[in-house]
Amino acid sequence: MIAEIIAAGSEMLTPHRQDTNSLYLTAQLNELGVQVAFKTIVGDNLGHLTGAARNAIARADIIIFSGGLGPTEDDLTREAAASALGVELRRDNTILTDLHKRFAARQMAMPPNNAKQADVLDGATVLPNPNGSAPGQIFDTTVDGFRKIVILLPGPPGELKPLFLQLVKPVLAATLPPRHIARRMLRMALIPESQVDARTAPIYKRHEDIETTILAGHGEIQLHFIAAKSTAIEAQARVDELAGLIEAEMEEAIFSSQGESLEEVVLLMLGLRHLTLAAAESCTGGLLASRLTAVPGSSRYFLGGAVVYSDQLKTTFTDVPAELVATEGPVSEAVCRALAEGIRRRTGASIGIGITGIAGPTPGTGPDAEKPIGLVYVGLADGRETRVKELHLTGDRDRVRWWASQHALELIRLSLLELQSF
């Protein structure tokens, strides 16, 4: 069984908007064991849409339309599907009554246009849509001796997703062989994708029944494993076995084996050790704090800190000696060390982080004038010792800032790994 997804809407043929429903639908169909073989994006044009529908019915077994079920002249999915299938549209009185009720509830008369939302492919099952005025439809038919399942869904994701999940997926599952899916994801930070692949490919390639995907970006590598088996237990056992072998190979490079983000892992590890954290950020300008505080409940372990963007504030909030900034430059190992120690002392946190660097695009000034863009120092003070990492990052301002915050999180994680939790 192969599927085609047709996204209807002229806005998705502009440079500004993209079809995203198909990503959700693809994930759902894959779980059922159905591969998506084609995606078509077509505008609000009856000829174009009907042609696309004809092609899809000829080449796919399951055809899902998203969008084009609204009340306007541009909403043409019903007409196109009917024409391509060679069936009539009949006006459904139950839907029509519901539509009138929706408008009455808002004390409005229904415009005549809206009645077309009650048009149903003759023989289709109506999928009531509690989140909008356009119901979906599922039409199970035979064309030239082949079974074709044609599904019409409204375009807004908040309507399409629950309709698919609650009313379409069970119908498709009932017609397909039973399949149970298990997934695992392992996450690593700051390690080259090529190195991960070189070390893990010999392992995951021995598990051909498990689909392995490596995704890389923003200083992180994700390894996704998906197994499909006839029982849920068997599927879970397979992905767990592979994940265990990869964990044994990559060891502490893996920060998360259940999908948690690096921020979440750091906060969790702080919690397990009854420790608190504070940060003094110069070049990242609050990015590290913002990432940590985006996690619900972070306030228990992250106290806050200072954004010491100006030289003056480095002294005001973290007691960095003004002479040190003047002689070494704000971007220096000594200032980074003083930031980490200063913020720890001033906030009373168990761990203090200091970050200072040149994010670009313009170079530093004064003693920093000759230092390269991308030079960043990340420091961690925990009361026993202060360690400072010197980084030479590449890329634009956003990338340097992001990677600096990523290095800070990874430095905290590795430092906490050394401390027993209790």
Next chain:
Amino acid sequence: MIAEIIAAGSEMLTPHRQDTNSLYLTAQLNELGVQVAFKTIVGDNLGHLTGAARNAIARADIIIFSGGLGPTEDDLTREAAASALGVELRRDNTILTDLHKRFAARQMAMPPNNAKQADVLDGATVLPNPNGSAPGQIFDTTVDGFRKIVILLPGPPGELKPLFLQLVKPVLAATLPPRHIARRMLRMALIPESQVDARTAPIYKRHEDIETTILAGHGEIQLHFIAAKSTAIEAQARVDELAGLIEAEMEEAIFSSQGESLEEVVLLMLGLRHLTLAAAESCTGGLLASRLTAVPGSSRYFLGGAVVYSDQLKTTFTDVPAELVATEGPVSEAVCRALAEGIRRRTGASIGIGITGIAGPTPGTGPDAEKPIGLVYVGLADGRETRVKELHLTGDRDRVRWWASQHALELIRLSLLELQSF
């Protein structure tokens, strides 16, 4: 002339990857006056790809393939296009020599597979690709009496974009009527899209020759205008005229008329007035500082501030009386006011911002326990007065935090508007 874009590659039929080249190609084609009528995404399957190519040649005038020009068995675009067009592939000796040279330069022997990258549609023009091993092709032909331009481009954006811009666009431009494009974008914050549309639609609908697009999201509305005329001056005059009328209607709600972001506008306005800014953030946890410091050069006007996530730090860094926090609760107008005034005093900035709120998903504690999630106070102290806005935001933690930072930026902007620049 209508175009179809075919993206070839099985990875774009997974839930993980999406075709994005088509957004770039669409923008480029639109500039030439060519509309994209269809986008097709198809996997690495010769039958599927050939069928998709046949459909495209039947329904579009310009057909652009992206991807599938590599050396592996899965790279089938050349074969599919040849089969759909009914032409032969001929092996191009110049390309073949270049391929051998590329490998020789890396002191490697070329694997036999790679020779297929020298296969060219018989009659096509080769587009040399300085950024990769797969050259592009343009094939200008006639099918059933209709002119068809078939273009093959490599998938990696870093190869596709320069090839299109330098070698394809000039060829297409030469075959199409001359057109010059002008664009303008107006940006507004925190105003409902429906209100913008109600007030501006009567104006932009009178300018039918200008394509107007409204995009909304993340607390911002963008109005995009595009005019295509036979001269650049005429096109610019048209979009400027419409932008001027919309500016007169929306007045100070428009924060940017040349595309700058809200952060950039705030920093620019601070610079024009020789003022500096600092922020004390509780619920946004550094997000405001992070947004401001993402702008190059922000260090001249944004001094930094404090992330006062814990109650203790509100006192340590901004001198908020501990009794005030205990009685009013950290999320209160009084604490917000004290944060704004305290950070201004402690940093010496011209303007101090205080933000405190309940981002959720868990409610506040102590005196804040009964306060609703989404309650946020944003305060601004400028030495003359301190103004505090009480907000009731909806949505999840990320949305509450983002909108709070957006309200803070807009509060700064509106407050600076009242001050003459000099």
